[in-house]
Amino acid sequence: MTLGGACSSFNSRFYSQLNDLLLRTLTFVDSAAVSLKELTQLISPPTQHATLRTIILDNVEGRIGTRMRDVEKPLWHVGKEEWTVHSGWILPEWSEIFDEKGLIKFLEIANGEGIEVRGSALQAIGVDTEFEKEWEEIAEYEERIEMEKLAKEVEGVSLEQN
Numbered sequence: 001m002t003l004g005g006a007c008s009s010f011n012s013r014f015y016s017q018l019n020d021l022l023l024r025t026l027t028f029v030d031s032a033a034v035s036l037k038e039l040t041q042l043i044s045p046p047t048q049h050a051t052l053r054t055i056i057l058d059n060v061e062g063r064i065g066t067r068m069r070d071v072e073k074p075l076w077h078v079g080k081e082e083w084t085v086h087s088g089w090i091l092p093e094w095s096e097i098f099d100e101k102g103l104i105k106f107l108e109i110a111n112g113e114g115i116e117v118r119g120s121a122l123q124a125i126g127v128d129t130e131f132e133k134e135w136e137e138i139a140e141y142e143e144r145i146e147m148e149k150l151a152k153e154v155e156g157v158s159l160e161q162n
Helices: 012-018 036-043 098-111 120-124 125-162
Strands: 024-029 054-057 076-079 082-084 114-117
Touching: 012 036, 024 125, 036 098, 054 120, 098 114, 098 120
Parallel strands: 024 054, 054 114
Antiparallel strands: 076 082
């Protein structure tokens, strides 16, 4: 069964009704509203779904783009005249009922219950943290560039005095 963006699947009744269906795979796509709390109950005793073996979570997307360390320096944004991250980053759009921390906990439970979980949401884990690290590296780069400029200015002044 595949559920998409128009599906608001975050109430208990919805998940309890899934137990009446012979499902082997349950797929959430686009921006389907998924409740990790309810999904956890669906895969856990005593309300565990009898035939469900695979859950595909394609409801959240996240991707690490080009990193500064891969190309030696950040991207210069001409219009803003500042350093910025390179392209390709897709930051996940987590929600209160489907967040990164909850997903990690859900994956541990699913693994213990023998339920295979896959999908784009799994690739989104850690993207926010890596994005923050990228901005920290850009700040360090900017500081290093400023220190190099100051060192050159000081060197120039000392040469003039001699």
